[in-house]
Amino acid sequence: MRYDFSSYRTQDLARKLSIARFRPLDVMVTGATGAGKSTTLNALFQRQIAKVGAGVDPETKELDAYKLNDLCRFWDTPGLGDGVARDRAHQQKLIALLNKTYCLDNQHYGFIDLALVIVEGANRDLGTTIHLLRDIIVPHIQRERILVVINQADVAMKGRHWCHDLNRPDARLEEFLQAQALSIQSRVREATGVSIRRPICYSAEYGFGVREVFDFIVDQMPLKRRPCPCA
């Protein structure tokens, strides 16, 4: 089933935002190059808003903001793993976005409310993701504002056990994905000291689990405004 996320759970979002007194919700979408950040945005917006990589080269080079509605905005970012010099430049852009503030009633607050970290389900090597979390995200945003999700569920077992007719994983792949989520959760804890919530597994390409990713964002968004990162 396809959802129109621009009108999905808007009452929940509006209620939470009115408690927190910030709007819209700003979500930074990040992860290694090729994890599927841009594809995830296209799945959430149900149209091609962000350019997806078609070849071997990393695609997104700059920060791009996409407003889903008046309540929610997503920031597509360049992925790390793009070579040392370019990674340094990307890293600076990510840190600048995490350090961006807004002013309300003479108080400064952190602009980005949540960091959504996308991991590629088929990839056992978490090196780039751990570097991103440990050295860029964790030092700049509160832990409860970090959500990790696992994309490319369809090819997690090299494309085996994905039921194309049902557009979902079979029982074997489902089991694998659950184990993958637990493994990533504990590897992130070991490497960064941060206990993340159990990641949601989904496939941006096939639209499987995208609603759960959106629910994860709405359910886990903190009710308080984010303190100024420089405080």
Ligand SMILES: Nc1nc2c(ncn2[C@@H]2O[C@H](COP(=O)(O)OP(=O)(O)OP(=O)(O)O)[C@@H](O)[C@H]2O)c(=O)[nH]1
């Ligand atoms: N099979 C499969 N392929 C996917 C999925 N999500 C993304 N892809 C493919 O992975 C490749 C990279 O996707 P992008 O969305 O461009 O990845 P990105 O994270 O934005 O990459 P950068 O912009 O380079 O950082 C493209 O060929 C996508 O079609 C998925 O859920 N399943």
Ligand SMILES: [Mg+2]
């Ligand atoms: Mg991209």
